[in-house]
Amino acid sequence: MKRKSNPKKLCRQEEIGIRVLTGTVFDIRRFSIHDGPGIRTTVFMKGCPLECQWCHNPEGKSRMKELMVRLSRCICCGVCEETCPQGAVSRPGNVIKIDREKCNLCGLCAENCYAETLELVGYEITEAELIDQLQKDQVFYDQSGGGVTFSGGEPMLQVRFLTSMLETCQRMNIPTVVDTSGYASWSSFEAVRAYTDLFLYDLKVIDDSLHRKYTGVSNDRILHNLVKLSRTGHKIIVRMPVIPGVNDDRKNILEAGSFLSRLPALEYLELLAYHTIGTEKYKGLDQAYILKDLNPPLEENMLEIVQTLEDFGLQVKYGGS
Ligand code: SF4
Ligand code: SF4
Structure with missing residues (x-):
């Protein structure tokens, strides 16, 4: 979940x-x-x-939020590139690239990715x-x-x-x-x-x-x-x-x-x-x-x-x- x-x-x-x-x-x-x-x-x-x-959960290593890309799910719609306010997403040859220096982890690309290719990993829960x-x-x-x-x-x-x-x-x-x-x-x-x-x-x-x-x-x-x-x-x-x-x-x-x-x-x-x-x-x-x-x-x-x-x-x- x-x-x-x-x-x-x-x-x-x-x-x-x-x-x-x-x-x-x-x-x-x-x-x-x-x-x-x-x-x-x-x-x-x-x-x-x-x-x-050998860790198979690398997204569990850092305590910080991270943006993860599951490339095999991408349907190449380009919405993420259009959505990102920081210009951190590019798609050379239809392969998603995240400029992690520019990305501020706002999560907008993940929220708008219909194919759930992008995921902002990590959240607080009470x-x-x-x-x-x-x-x-x-x-x-x-x-x-x-x-x-x-x-x-x-x-x-x-x-x-x-x-x-x-x-x-x-x-x-x-x-x-x-x-x-x-x-x-x-x-x-x-x-x-x-x-x-x-x-x-x-x-x-x-x-x-x-x-x-x-x-x-x-x-x-x-x-x-x-x-x-x-x-x-x-x-x-x-x-x-x-x-x-x-x-x-x-x-x-x-x-x-x-x-x-x-x-x-x-x-x-x-x-x-x-x-x-x-x-x-x-x-x-x-x-x-x-x-x-x-x-x-x-x-x-x-x-x-x-x-x-x-x-x-x-x-x-x-x-x-
Ligand atoms: S919005 Fe999602 S499916 Fe569309 S190009 Fe970006 S990562 Fe791929
Ligand atoms: S999390 Fe925000 S800043 Fe980072 S790539 Fe996605 S839309 Fe751009």
Whole structure:
């Protein structure tokens, strides 16, 4: 569920001058079945402290609004070029080009693009607005054991809004999942933990120098937080992307298996095979995609990795397994 503009309706608190917490999101996806149990609404929060080279949601990295072009949808009508008050749009050879120095993110081109080729990504949402949206699907959550998943980007970056939302959801009997990179202070985990039913916790590379190379940050606090969280007995599913040439080597798989098998509590480990669906989005944001020529892992390699990890006594899920 995308939103092009933010038609701001004042809630009761705003009307009487109380400052209302808002979050910055870039998508709200209903009927999701891959981000926790049952049928869920996934709220993608904008902004992430990591720079994972394989990220398939590049529009979630920056906390700022961005104009994204989905060129494959363009019907070459030229309305965007005529509409832009800054002269920031050109169409050499019918290919949309945005001059990002000139663009002030007013969103007019996106509002007038019939084919939804242009999208102003990122908007503020209040807790009341988000709860309104979630409640529409309460019947599906109840029947399927689903609920809401806060993902990103990194939802823990907006910890005040996140904590408040989680608390309200639990009060309204909407089960809660937080999908995190783990790169946050332990005090942030303490804040959200009380209102979170399940954590989806990403694990990428165990070797710290490789983690820095491929994500831009150390994994020190990520691993420490995971151990601490596990010691609390909280429900955790660890999710590990498998990126050929980055983290699918035997050394990393053995180190991951050894680390995870020593955690006091873990529901299971889920492997996510690398895919290339983010490629068009990088182009549409004029961002470099370092791994653009990388192919997804072979099925036989995935099955071998599953077996290696299961040999540590871990329950491993991958695809239909
Ligand atoms: S308005 Fe949309 S569909 Fe028309 S040329 Fe611009 S981007 Fe393409
Ligand atoms: S967002 Fe506004 S300034 Fe930027 S390209 Fe579109 S119309 Fe022009």
